[in-house]
Amino acid sequence: MDKIVIEGGRKLRGEVEVSGAKNSALPILAACLLSEEESVIENVPDLKDIATMIRLLHALGAKAHYEAGEITVKPGRDLKPVAPYKLVSTMRASVCVLGPLLARLGEAEVSFPGGCVIGSRPIDLHLKGLQALGADLQVQHGYVIAKAKRRLRGRDVFLGGAFGSSVLATGNVMMAATLADRKTLIENSACEPEVVDLARFLRKMGAKIQGEGSPRIEIEGVKRLRGARHRIIPDRIETGTYLVAAAITGGDVVIQKSSPEHYNALVDKLTESGVRIEKKDGTVRVRRRGRLRPVDATTLPYPGFPTDLQAQMMALMAVTPGISIITEKIYPDRFIHVSELNRMGARIFLEGNSAIVHGVKQLSGAPVIASDLRASAGLVLAGLVAEGRTEVRRVYHLDRGYERIEEKLSRLGAKIDREKE
Numbered sequence: 001m002d003k004i005v006i007e008g009g010r011k012l013r014g015e016v017e018v019s020g021a022k023n024s025a026l027p028i029l030a031a032c033l034l035s036e037e038e039s040v041i042e043n044v045p046d047l048k049d050i051a052t053m054i055r056l057l058h059a060l061g062a063k064a065h066y067e068a069g070e071i072t073v074k075p076g077r078d079l080k081p082v083a084p085y086k087l088v089s090t091m092r093a094s095v096c097v098l099g100p101l102l103a104r105l106g107e108a109e110v111s112f113p114g115g116c117v118i119g120s121r122p123i124d125l126h127l128k129g130l131q132a133l134g135a136d137l138q139v140q141h142g143y144v145i146a147k148a149k150r151r152l153r154g155r156d157v158f159l160g161g162a163f164g165s166s167v168l169a170t171g172n173v174m175m176a177a178t179l180a181d182r183k184t185l186i187e188n189s190a191c192e193p194e195v196v197d198l199a200r201f202l203r204k205m206g207a208k209i210q211g212e213g214s215p216r217i218e219i220e221g222v223k224r225l226r227g228a229r230h231r232i233i234p235d236r237i238e239t240g241t242y243l244v245a246a247a248i249t250g251g252d253v254v255i256q257k258s259s260p261e262h263y264n265a266l267v268d269k270l271t272e273s274g275v276r277i278e279k280k281d282g283t284v285r286v287r288r289r290g291r292l293r294p295v296d297a298t299t300l301p302y303p304g305f306p307t308d309l310q311a312q313m314m315a316l317m318a319v320t321p322g323i324s325i326i327t328e329k330i331y332p333d334r335f336i337h338v339s340e341l342n343r344m345g346a347r348i349f350l351e352g353n354s355a356i357v358h359g360v361k362q363l364s365g366a367p368v369i370a371s372d373l374r375a376s377a378g379l380v381l382a383g384l385v386a387e388g389r390t391e392v393r394r395v396y397h398l399d400r401g402y403e404r405i406e407e408k409l410s411r412l413g414a415k416i417d418r419e420k421e
């Protein structure tokens with residue numbers, strides 16, 4: 001297994017290009033199943049999760065081919081309805097084939113995704129939404145077995161859970177509703193840019209959708225959809241990770257090809273903490289010279305501060321003089337990185353779903369274990385500013401969601417390598 005090795009202490013300088021958004025590409029690849037025809041998806045990042053989605057499309061009987069950032073998907077006529085445990089267990093986002101399969105085939109058997117290290121992650125909202133559209137749902141032998149006797153039928157669906165809206169449940173129900181009879185109204189739909197990107201792709205396929213990006217999405221079902229070509233939006237979480245990398249090292253970095261309107265919550269917090277951020281001609285320059293100031297952040301659904309940047313922000317707070325607080329309102333248990341950061345000399349205390357971070361002068365490099373994708377990114381950022389050598393193990397988490405991270409950080413001047421254990 002590989003590990004990432006970092007010698008901390010270098011200020012990052014230069015330019016970095018952002019890749020396409022993983023969390024946009026995954027449901028959009030699933031959406032291709034809604035038509036028999038060929039779709040072409042551009043700007044797809046080369047990541048392990050994308051490879052898993054391609055394997056899943058193959059398992060469902062679709063043709064899918066990745067080349068140079070572009071995926072061609074040809075589902076054809078004879079799709080199979082079963083998404084096997086082997087694939088779903090390695091990637092929760094596989095659950096987003098449920099809506100498309102059900103809408104197109106009238107049946108779907110998708111392995112019930114279990115919990116994961118960031119929390120219990122139920123799928124009740126996905127099931128509630130699909131049931132409202134007329135699906136008969138059962139859980140048998142670890143699989144969600146969904147059947148629709150006739151064409152799904154549009155209805156009003158309220159998709160609010162204990163933690164607010166759900167990104168993939170909104171996607172699943174929206175995809176299913178595109179081929180349903182009549183109109184569906186999803187209330188409390190997720191407003192994330194990835195949902196908007198999915199809606200735009202579906203519209204290119206011929207779907208009738210309005211209101212994406214707001215908490216009320218309306219879908220007028222159509223009889224069939226065609227194949228389409230679409231370019232994935234830039235990854236706002238990857239972008240945010242590089243913004244924090246520049247800030248934590250006291251560097252000066254220009255971010256190319258991002259969508260600044262998608263990460264205002266992070267820019268707001270970084271600015272409050274003393275980081276200078278300038279948006280100009282489609283680029284974003286981030287630099288820090290002076291001392292960092294403590295800030296508090298609460299993770300919330302979009303446009304609030306994203307949970308997927310919580311660990312990275314915590315790494316920054318760990319070296320910010322004073323006390324900062326992070327409250328996690330999406331995944332209350334998403335704090336496994338805390339003990340690893342503390343191994344590096346951080347002083348972070350957990351109090352319910354809040355982390356109280358007492359900034360220290362200096363972190364010290366150490367071997368640490370990555371527990372999930374974003375936690376890994378937080379540890380890499382901590383390694384960039386720590387004194388001495390940090391080894392981040394279980395790098396496969398990082399490879400699920402960050403395209404060539406060590407190469408991009410090296411180009412910015414970091415001393416970072418991938419080594420075999």
Ligand code: EPZ
Nearest residue numbers: 023093121122123124125126161163165166167168330373
């Ligand atoms: C998406 O997951 C992302 N994954 C996650 O990114 C991200 O952390 C999350 O949205 C929140 O922004 C993909 O897009 C592939 P949710 P999703 O349903 O859609 C609760 C990463 O690192 N909930 O919006 O599965 C849930 O437990 C990953 O890239 C229910 O209660 O997340 C959570 O508290 C990790 N019932 C909240 O809603 C449900 O049926 C939001 O989760 C579904 C969710």
